[in-house]
Amino acid sequence: MSPRRGAWPLWLVLAVLILLHFYLRPRLYAGRGAPDFLLLALLILAFRSKPGWAAVAGFLVGLVEDVLTPARFGAGMFANTLVAYVAAWGRAVFFADNLLVNFGLFAVGTWLRNLLIYLVSGVGVGAFLASVTLWGTLQALTTALAGTLVILAIRHRVDFRLEE
Amino acid sequence: MQRAGSRPGLRRDTILFATCMALSVAALLLPGSATDAITTSIRETALKPLLWLQLRAEEGRTSRARFSQTEAQRDTAALRAQSMPVLENENARLRALLELKSRQPSGFLAAEVLRQALPTDGRTLLLSAGLRDGARPYQPVITPEGLLGVVSRSGPATSVANTWAHPEFRVSAVTDSGGVLGIVAPSASADPNLTVLEFRGVAYRDTVPDGTLVVTAGLGGVFPRGIAIGRVNGVRREELGWERVYRLIPMVNPGVVSHVLLLTASAAEMPPATGDSVR
Numbered sequence: 238m239s240p241r242r243g244a245w246p247l248w249l250v251l252a253v254l255i256l257l258h259f260y261l262r263p264r265l266y267a268g269r270g271a272p273d274f275l276l277l278a279l280l281i282l283a284f285r286s287k288p289g290w291a292a293v294a295g296f297l298v299g300l301v302e303d304v305l306t307p308a309r310f311g312a313g314m315f316a317n318t319l320v321a322y323v324a325a326w327g328r329a330v331f332f333a334d335n336l337l338v339n340f341g342l343f344a345v346g347t348w349l350r351n352l353l354i355y356l357v358s359g360v361g362v363g364a365f366l367a368s369v370t371l372w373g374t375l376q377a378l379t380t381a382l383a384g385t386l387v388i389l390a391i392r393h394r395v396d397f398r399l400e401e
Numbered sequence: 402m403q404r405a406g407s408r409p410g411l412r413r414d415t416i417l418f419a420t421c422m423a424l425s426v427a428a429l430l431l432p433g434s435a436t437d438a439i440t441t442s443i444r445e446t447a448l449k450p451l452l453w454l455q456l457r458a459e460e461g462r463t464s465r466a467r468f469s470q471t472e473a474q475r476d477t478a479a480l481r482a483q484s485m486p487v488l489e490n491e492n493a494r495l496r497a498l499l500e501l502k503s504r505q506p507s508g509f510l511a512a513e514v515l516r517q518a519l520p521t522d523g524r525t526l527l528l529s530a531g532l533r534d535g536a537r538p539y540q541p542v543i544t545p546e547g548l549l550g551v552v553s554r555s556g557p558a559t560s561v562a563n564t565w566a567h568p569e570f571r572v573s574a575v576t577d578s579g580g581v582l583g584i585v586a587p588s589a590s591a592d593p594n595l596t597v598l599e600f601r602g603v604a605y606r607d608t609v610p611d612g613t614l615v616v617t618a619g620l621g622g623v624f625p626r627g628i629a630i631g632r633v634n635g636v637r638r639e640e641l642g643w644e645r646v647y648r649l650i651p652m653v654n655p656g657v658v659s660h661v662l663l664l665t666a667s668a669a670e671m672p673p674a675t676g677d678s679v680r
Contacts, residue, residue, distance in 0.1 A: 259451045263516055264458040269656065273518035289414030296421040303428070304443045305452075305527055306519040310436035311428030313519060318421040354519060357429065376518075 246394045247285060254278035270375035272383040273347060279317060280324050280346050288325040295321025309358040316353035320346050339388050344381035348373050441556040452515060452559060456529050459513045463659050508665035510535050514658055524567045530663060531558040539623050541664045547629030547652030548617060549661055564655040565598060573621050574600060574630055577614040581607045585630050585649060598631050598649035605643050609633050615649055
């Protein structure tokens with residue numbers, strides 16, 4: 238995952254996504270169905286990284302989320318580490334340059350992250366079902382849509398294939 | 402650089418993954434007092450620029466709508482204030498007649514809610530006011546509609562509030578007329594889209610009609626008396642024939658709140674809240 242020559246556009250994209258998460262998202266709509274740009278940045282980084290480094294990135298993003306949403310400290314780290322690790326392996330398995338596949342990976346990654354957070358946080362059955370069936374799915378779709386648009390906008394400038 | 406699937410690379414990936422997972426599980430097992438120190442220190446140092454950015458964005462989003470709302474509230478308050486001097490004089494005379502001490506002034510602190518993307522956002526909220534602004538743990542968090550929660554911990558520039566949806570939230574409560582006392586606690590409804598409150602500990606002989614407003618009782622020294630909590634919406638269950646538990650529809654939805662007030666004087670120091678919804 239270490240930066241190499243020509244990798245700076247990727248880091249620029251990640252920086253922009255972090256800015257979008259902390260500035261554009263609260264500015265427009267920060268409801269439960271709004272896209273999670275931080276997770277999107279993590280997934281894009283995971284697709285570009287080896288699984289071990291993706292897990293480290295997931296752990297750090299999870300730490301940030303746990304610090305900002307302290308419902309259950311450690312839940313975000315656990316969920317994001319697992320999702321980033323699986324995403325890095327998933328990228329090696331699936332055909333990565335297909336936009337539909339990217340959309341699916343973003344959606345499944347977000348939905349799985351939300352599911353894990355609810356499982357680990359120990360919320361009630363009602364809230365858990367609401368997350369799985371409604372808000373989690375909605376956020377997964379909006380995040381996937383935003384991710385696909387990002388990929389569409391930058392795929393000619395950033396190489397998303399795994400380094401050989 | 403080695404390929405992802407090569408043996409040394411695979412071993413390293415596995416070690417990194419296992420380490421991160423072990424640290425995550427360790428974090429889950431940490432006691433609350435230890436996590437408070439970690440989260441506060443990270444929030445007030447490394448994440449400070451990002452939170453500053455988010456605060457500016459929140460202010461930008463809500464400022465226009467809030468300006469119109471504030472104008473309307475100011476006009477209403479100005480109208481009501483016209484009769485205030487007469488009432489104050491009358492109140493002072495009556496207090497002097499009864500030899501009562503004068504009331505302590507009540508204080509409040511305005512704060513923005515810094516929304517996060519995690520699905521558990523809503524049980525706890527990150528607020529833009531911290532110790533430097535006067536925020537302290539156990540200060541009630543309210544909105545013009547009623548009670549939202551209580552500050553659970555404060556850092557220098559930010560605070561964390563537990564909303565009424567948090568499993569540990571409890572408040573002593575009383576019906577608007579003052580006739581029925583109980584404890585209000587959150588309850589996950591059978592309908593996943595409707596998380597509600599429960600009005601517990603109501604004696605079996607007492608009946609609370611639907612639509613009754615339930616407010617804070619002022620017992621316990623945290624919440625002043627009279628802050629609206631919710632309205633009764635039927636009996637949820639009956640416990641062994643001696644207690645009724647009522648379903649309560651909360652006055653405030655934590656999912657949509659963007660601006661809150663922290664009551665800075667303790668319940669013992671504060672007079673009962675007044676106003677239309679904050680009673």
